[in-house]
Structure formats: structure tokens, C-alpha cells
Amino acid sequence: MDRPIFDEAQAFFARLEADNTPEFWARQRRLYDVGVRPVFTAVCAALTVFSDWRIHRPYNDVRFRADSPPYKTFIGAVAERPDGVGAFLRVSSLGLLVATGLPFPAADQLAHFRAAVADDVSGPALIAAIGAVAGRGMMIRPGRAEPLKRVPRGYAAGHPRADLLRWKGLEVNHRVRRPAWVDVASAAAAIDELLREPAALHEWLARFVGPSTLPAEQRFGPRRSSGVR
Numbered sequence: 001m002d003r004p005i006f007d008e009a010q011a012f013f014a015r016l017e018a019d020n021t022p023e024f025w026a027r028q029r030r031l032y033d034v035g036v037r038p039v040f041t042a043v044c045a046a047l048t049v050f051s052d053w054r055i056h057r058p059y060n061d062v063r064f065r066a067d068s069p070p071y072k073t074f075i076g077a078v079a080e081r082p083d084g085v086g087a088f089l090r091v092s093s094l095g096l097l098v099a100t101g102l103p104f105p106a107a108d109q110l111a112h113f114r115a116a117v118a119d120d121v122s123g124p125a126l127i128a129a130i131g132a133v134a135g136r137g138m139m140i141r142p143g144r145a146e147p148l149k150r151v152p153r154g155y156a157a158g159h160p161r162a163d164l165l166r167w168k169g170l171e172v173n174h175r176v177r178r179p180a181w182v183d184v185a186s187a188a189a190a191i192d193e194l195l196r197e198p199a200a201l202h203e204w205l206a207r208f209v210g211p212s213t214l215p216a217e218q219r220f221g222p223r224r225s226s227g228v229r
Contacts (some may be wrong), residue, residue, distance in 0.1 A: 002182035005043070006091050008035045013073050014093035020069035032058065039184070040075050040091060046188035049195040050079035050087045050100075084109060084211035085202045087195055095177040098194045102205055103144045103171040106212035106219040110168060116208035117164045118155055126164070126208075129200040133172055138198060143169015170205065172198040 012031055016024065025032075037055070044053035056076040062068045074092035086104065090097040105113060116122040134140055145168040151157050155165050174194045181187035212219055 004178070004180050004182055005039055005184065005187050006096060006179045006181075009040065009075060009091045010093050010095065012036050013075075013091070016071060017073045017093060020071055020073065022070060025071055036075060040077070040089075042184045043187045043191065044077050044079075044089065046184050047192055047195070048188075049192045050081060053077040053079045053089070078104075080211070081206075082211065083202075083206035084209055085205050089191070095175060096179050096191075098174040098176070098191060099141075099171050100195055100198055101143075101171045101201055102169045102209060103141075105143065105169045105209075106214050108214055109209050109212050112209045113167075113170065113205075114152060114155070114165055116204075117161050117167075118159060119208075122204070122208045123161050123164075126204055127161070129204045132200045133198045136197065139173040139175075141169075141171040141173055142167035143171050145169065170201065172201060 008031070012028065012035070015028070037058075041055060044055065047053070054077060056072060056074075056078075058072055058075070060068045060070060060072055062070060074090045076088060076090040078086065078088045080086045084102075085100065086102060087098075087100040088103060089099075102109060102113065117126060130140055147163075147166040147168060149166070151159060151162050151165050155162075159165060174197075176194075179187065179190075181190055
């Protein structure tokens with residue numbers, strides 16, 4: 001019987017969580033290079049809903065966090081469509097995470113997002129899109145950063161969508177705990193379906209937020225841009 005395509009990666013990251021040391025990495029690096037990264041890269045290359053995936057490096061940046069472990073306990077990738085809608089994938093011991101939307105907005109995208117939330121036409125349209133997606137069992141998150149404690153400056157504290165104004169992004173999550181796909185083609189087809197499913201929110205983001213016009217160094221900064229290649 002064929003082995004599920006991400007089994008080796010899940011087992012590898014479970015062991016890395018238990019022994020996140022240079023010694024473990026030296027012993028197991030070949031398994032990562034041969035059995036984990038190439039499979040994940042092949043699946044990303046076969047996807048069609050998003051393309052030009054950038055794969056995260058396996059190393060954490062420990063220069064500014066002495067308590068950070070040296071190695072990421074997952075393999076991940078990020079992509080962005082020309083309309084500004086983003087996505088990321090992550091395989092860890094917990095399985096596969098598929099996320100789309102605006103998980104890491106640039107400053108100009110966040111400003112457009114808040115203006116659209118506050119607007120009396122696009123704001124209710126967002127509520128409707130969130131309801132359509134949540135009704136299909138998908139998880140909605142306020143991006144990758146914690147929401148503000150208060151409504152941002154320039155917006156009324158009593159705004160009817162004050163909770164959304166405090167968000168620093170918009171993300172739709174799917175988690176597949178034990179992916180059963182046994183080859184690249186079946187994995188890519190299933191992940192494409194998950195990437196495609198939140199279409200209502202993707203359409204809202206493309207229409208009312210759009211892509212960032214900032215240069216890369218302003219969008220990501222040196223620490224964020226160093227995490228992928």
C-alpha cells in the first residue's frame with residue numbers, strides 16, 4: 001500500500017520538536033533534503049490556483065530572540081496572486097495547514113482593508129462574504145498578528161464593525177490532520193480545491209484591497225524577507 005505523501009514530513013517534524021538541536025539536524029539533514037523538501041516543493045509547483053510559491057528556509061532567525069529554537073518545526077511556502085490575494089501552506093507534525101486571504105498585509109493594504117471595512121457598501125459586503133465562508137465550515141482569522149486592543153485612529157469607537165477594524169488582516173484556514181494523498185497529483189488537486197474554496201472572500205479582497213504598491217523592502221523588511229527563498 002502506498003504511503004501518504006506527507007507522512008515522512010510529519011514524522012520528521014515530530015522528532016525535530018522533541019530534539020531541536022544542531023546535533024539532530026546534522027544527523028537528519030539528509031532526510032529533510034531528500035524526503036521532505038523535494039516532496040513539498042513538487043506539490044507547490046503542481047498547484048494552479050496560486051503559483052510562484054516561495055519556500056521557507058528551515059532555519060529560524062535567532063539573532064533577535066535568544067529563546068527561539070534553531071530550526072523551524074514545519075516546512076512552509078507563501079504565494080500571492082496579482083490581485084493581492086495571498087496564501088500560505090505549512091506541513092508540520094500536526095498535518096497540513098492551508099491559509100488564504102490577507103494573512104500578512106502591507107501597510108497600504110491594511111489601510112485599504114480598514115477603509116473598506118468602514119464603508120457602508122463594502123463593509124456589509126465583507127460581512128456577507130465572511131458568513132458565506134464560515135457557513136461552509138472554514139475558520140476565519142484576523143491575519144497572523146494579534147488584533148488591536150482599540151479601534152485604529154481615525155475610526156469611531158462605536159463603529160458597527162469595530163471588531164473588524166481592529167483586525168490586522170483576514171485569513172481563511174483549513175487544516176488536514178492526516179493527509180491521505182499518496183502522490184503529487186492527488187495532493188495538488190485536493191489542495192487546489194481548498195485554495196479555491198473561499199472565493200467569496202478572495203473576490204472581496206481583490207476588489208476592495210488589491211495588491212500592495214510598496215517596494216519589497218518596505219513590505220517585508222529584512223527579517224521577514226529572509227525567511228523564504
